[in-house]
Amino acid sequence: MSLALRDVSRTFNGTTAVKNVNLEVKPGEIIGLLGTSGCGKSTLLRAISGLDSEYDGEIEINGTVSKEIHDTTGFIFQEPRLLPWLNVLDNVTFGLTGSRKEKENKAIDYLESVGLRGKERLYPRELSGGMAQRVAIARALVTSPEILLLDEPFSALDAFTKMQLQDLLLEVWKKYQSTIVLVTHDIDEANYLCDRVVILRGQPGEVDREFIISQKRPRDRGSEELAHFKSEILESLDLNK
Numbered sequence: 001m002s003l004a005l006r007d008v009s010r011t012f013n014g015t016t017a018v019k020n021v022n023l024e025v026k027p028g029e030i031i032g033l034l035g036t037s038g039c040g041k042s043t044l045l046r047a048i049s050g051l052d053s054e055y056d057g058e059i060e061i062n063g064t065v066s067k068e069i070h071d072t073t074g075f076i077f078q079e080p081r082l083l084p085w086l087n088v089l090d091n092v093t094f095g096l097t098g099s100r101k102e103k104e105n106k107a108i109d110y111l112e113s114v115g116l117r118g119k120e121r122l123y124p125r126e127l128s129g130g131m132a133q134r135v136a137i138a139r140a141l142v143t144s145p146e147i148l149l150l151d152e153p154f155s156a157l158d159a160f161t162k163m164q165l166q167d168l169l170l171e172v173w174k175k176y177q178s179t180i181v182l183v184t185h186d187i188d189e190a191n192y193l194c195d196r197v198v199i200l201r202g203q204p205g206e207v208d209r210e211f212i213i214s215q216k217r218p219r220d221r222g223s224e225e226l227a228h229f230k231s232e233i234l235e236s237l238d239l240n241k
Contacts (some may be wrong), residue, residue, distance in 0.1 A: 001062045001072060001146035001179050002027050003048065008057035010043050016204035017043045021057075023198060023207065026043060030111070030173060030180040032190035032197040036237065040207030041183040045149050046185075048181065051073050063148065074145030074178075078152045080132040082124040082139075090122035092139045111177065112140040127156060130161035134168070139192075141172065148178040152185065170217060187233050191226045193217055199236050209236050 001023040010017045018040030025031050027176060046052040048059055050069035056223055058065050061072065066132075070143065082091045092107040111117055114134040124132060133153060154162040157220045166189060173180060184190050189198045194213060201208040 002060075003056070003062075003147060003179060003181070004058075004060040005044070005048070005150065006058040006060070008044065008047060008055055008059060010040065010047060010052070010055040010076065016051070018109045019204040019206050020199070020241075021200075021207055025181065026181055027179055029175050029196065030182065030194045031185045032194035033181065033200060034185070034190050034233065035208075036195055036201035036206060037185075039200040041200055041205070042151050043205075045151050045181065048147070048180050049073050051075070070147070071143070072148045073149060074138055074143055074144055076133075076141035076148070076150045076153045080136040082127075082132060082135060082225055084124050087121050087123050088127070088135050090115065091124070091135055092142055095137070107138070107142055110142045111135075113141070113156045113172060120202075126167065128161075129157050130165060133157065133165060134189050134197075137165075137168070143177065144176075145178055146174075148180045150180065150182045151184055154189070155185065162189070167218075169193065187220065188226075188229050191229050192221055197229075197233065199233065215230050 005021050007024040008021045009019045021044060033044060035041055046053045050067060053067035062071055083094065088093060089104060089107055092111060093103040096103045108120065113119060114137050116131065116134050116138065154165050157165065170193065182193060189214060197211040197213065198207055199209040200206065211229055213229060219226065
């Protein structure tokens with residue numbers, strides 16, 4: 001599913017968070033939004049999702065301009081946001097329509113996709129951080145979103161769990177071919193996952209530069225090519241000075 005942002009700006013109480021952002025995303029692309037804190041990355045994600053409709057400009061999804069919440073988008077937050085009184089299965093099926101059996105069968109399929117088959121009856125307090133985030137991914141996928149929005153979904157995890165879930169995300173993307181927009185502070189994560197990395201800079205945030213990463217997947221995290229991209233991104237952010 002295609003996505004286009006045209007001159008998108010957002011102002012909060014007289015302070016502009018992002019300004020005149022233009023972005024075209026092709027169906028099945030993985031796009032990274034990267035920049036320092038306060039440049040409006042999460043603001044853009046909320047606008048795309050329809051959770052925030054008070055922006056200026058246009059957001060077009062598959063040829064349709066709308067400020068409503070889109071059934072075709074799924075959102076994965078920085079923290080899992082699971083309902084503590086529901087078990088894993090009920091968290092994933094929460095909000096779905098259909099018979100209980102239909103909902104549970106669908107949820108089990110997605111839990112299997114994220115490696116949690118057999119964990120359906122566990123409660124959030126019984127899960128590790130990585131397992132909880134896998135549940136959040138399954139919950140986002142169960143609605144079959146054509147656009148998947150991720151707001152720093154792995155930032156609270158340890159390095160090894162983060163890498164495991166990055167690989168899981170690529171497996172999910174390969175299977176379901178969702179268009180993905182990923183907000184991250186992690187340059188290595190952006191380079192490993194994304195087809196393009198869009199750099200936002202300033203306050204208000206504006207698109208400063210874009211990097212196309214054409215290296216085939218699976219990528220070698222330690223490759224010279226990704227190291228080169230990291231150096232360029234650091235230079236564009238003035239973080240290597």
